[in-house]
Amino acid sequence: MARTYWVETLGCPKNQVDSDKLTGTMLADGLVAADAPDQADLIVVNTCAFIEEARQESIDTVLALSDSRAEGARVVVTGCMAERYGQELAEALPEVDAVAGFGVAVTALASPSAPATTAVAVSIGTKPTRAVPSIAVPSIAVPSFDLLNLPRPRATAPWAYLKVAEGCDRACGFCAIPSFRGQQRSRSVDDLLAEVDQLGAREIVLVAQDLAAYGRDQGVGERSIVPLVRAVAERVDWVRLLYLYPSDLTDELIETVLATGVPYFDLSLQHVSAPLLRRMRRWGNGEKFLDRIAAIRAAEPGAAFRSNFIVGYPGETEHDHDQLLDFVAEAQLDWCGFFSFSKEQGTYAADLDRQVAPELMRDRLAELGELQDAITARRRDDLIGTPVRVLVDATGTARSYREAPEIDGVIAVPDSLEVGSFVEVTVVDALGPDLVAEAVDAPSAVAAVRGEVLSARVEGRP
Numbered sequence: 001m002a003r004t005y006w007v008e009t010l011g012c013p014k015n016q017v018d019s020d021k022l023t024g025t026m027l028a029d030g031l032v033a034a035d036a037p038d039q040a041d042l043i044v045v046n047t048c049a050f051i052e053e054a055r056q057e058s059i060d061t062v063l064a065l066s067d068s069r070a071e072g073a074r075v076v077v078t079g080c081m082a083e084r085y086g087q088e089l090a091e092a093l094p095e096v097d098a099v100a101g102f103g104v105a106v107t108a109l110a111s112p113s114a115p116a117t118t119a120v121a122v123s124i125g126t127k128p129t130r131a132v133p134s135i136a137v138p139s140i141a142v143p144s145f146d147l148l149n150l151p152r153p154r155a156t157a158p159w160a161y162l163k164v165a166e167g168c169d170r171a172c173g174f175c176a177i178p179s180f181r182g183q184q185r186s187r188s189v190d191d192l193l194a195e196v197d198q199l200g201a202r203e204i205v206l207v208a209q210d211l212a213a214y215g216r217d218q219g220v221g222e223r224s225i226v227p228l229v230r231a232v233a234e235r236v237d238w239v240r241l242l243y244l245y246p247s248d249l250t251d252e253l254i255e256t257v258l259a260t261g262v263p264y265f266d267l268s269l270q271h272v273s274a275p276l277l278r279r280m281r282r283w284g285n286g287e288k289f290l291d292r293i294a295a296i297r298a299a300e301p302g303a304a305f306r307s308n309f310i311v312g313y314p315g316e317t318e319h320d321h322d323q324l325l326d327f328v329a330e331a332q333l334d335w336c337g338f339f340s341f342s343k344e345q346g347t348y349a350a351d352l353d354r355q356v357a358p359e360l361m362r363d364r365l366a367e368l369g370e371l372q373d374a375i376t377a378r379r380r381d382d383l384i385g386t387p388v389r390v391l392v393d394a395t396g397t398a399r400s401y402r403e404a405p406e407i408d409g410v411i412a413v414p415d416s417l418e419v420g421s422f423v424e425v426t427v428v429d430a431l432g433p434d435l436v437a438e439a440v441d442a443p444s445a446v447a448a449v450r451g452e453v454l455s456a457r458v459e460g461r462p
């Protein structure tokens with residue numbers, strides 16, 4: 001009987017793509033999907049090491065799956081935590097059979113003959129590295145097979161993420177990603193387009209640690225993200241870009257995004273106070289960001305915006321916080337994420353003075369969250385009565401260009417709308433971030449009305 005697997009994914013969209021690729025490898029190796037984790041011979045947990053909370057969730061998940069596993073089943077921990085804390089993690093979690101870094105072939109571990117409690121080498125080979133000023137970048141492993149270029153199964157939803165590059169060449173003060181994901185390695189356009197065809201999705205969501213920097217490591221020009229977006233847009237109905245570093249939001253890129261018909265801009269801003277941004281080792285200030293947003297709105301008044309901000313970065317003063325509040329109020333972004341600063345071992349920010357007290361961080365976070373929730377709700381209310389084109393993701397659930405999958409709100413639509421189809425609907429209600437819409441032709445309602453009229457005619461009623 002075929003051995004079975006279960007993959008549990010934590011963290012960001014980029015991790016989801018890695019999990020899809022692991023799934024593709026396991027299927028190719030003859031494993032089949034288990035119906036539930038406690039029926040699998042091999043359980044793979046793809047972990048997240050973003051911040052302390054994410055690490056704790058990853059460990060809790062590993063322990064829970066390990067406790068409920070079937071007799072003889074193997075548990076393998078992979079992903080960012082495995083890459084970053086490999087040996088430490090293997091020692092701390094004796095119940096786990098293997099801790100495997102990116103790209104380690106996990107299938108072999110499902111075999112009953114695989115030795116128990118194997119700590120698989122986390123690093124094999126060498127990824128391109130460079131001296132990043134804020135953080136020591138060790139010589140990092142290139143996997144024995146590169147997850148980036150592995151085949152993926154066909155998309156199970158009408159949309160799919162496409163990871164265009166791995167790693168990051170920036171040196172943001174708070175971020176540990178370059179230390180374990182290495183320098184940026186972009187995939188070739190041909191590989192990416194082949195993957196788009198293979199996925200068969202109607203919407204492709206482009207992701208990378210620093211998306212607009214796509215291609216710079218290939219020596220094919222600073223702006224190869226532009227031709228890539230155009231090429232993907234020729235193959236699918238919608239293409240959406242996540243995580244744009246603000247200095248890379250060029251006029252050409254803005255025009256290209258607008259031309260795709262998905263005027264959605266996810267800007268990785270992190271803060272707006274210039275001195276604090278410099279302390280974060282990042283570009284920009286609130287004024288520059290507002291200018292860009294205004295320029296986009298001038299070209300496309302319906303453009304949707306998302307951004308993320310770090311609250312309580314070391315040295316963040318009341319004045320900095322007030323600037324951020326003012327910016328949020330003025331920018332009127334559709335969606336915003338606020339995260340408390342997390343002191344990540346080995347990063348530039350971990351040793352900075354003027355660390356912000358956790359209670360103060362919580363207060364600032366709450367204040368910003370409350371402000372943005374009201375803005376989001378109002379912007380959603382404003383859509384009531386307007387027609388929108390949606391992609392039906394699942395029975396009764398759809399999205400317009402304004403909502404990125406799994407991240408933003410959703411639109412409740414009639415169950416009768418076909419999954420995977422594009423439909424014109426009218427927004428009839430808003431519930432916080434979510435909307436309720438009716439089909440423009442509302443087949444059932446129209447049929448009912450027509451039926452009424454016909455029977456009235458037959459019966460001679462007015």
Ligand code: SF4
Pocket residue numbers: 168169170171172175176177178209210245
């Ligand atoms: S651009 Fe993003 S991934 Fe790169 S160092 Fe900065 S925060 Fe980290």
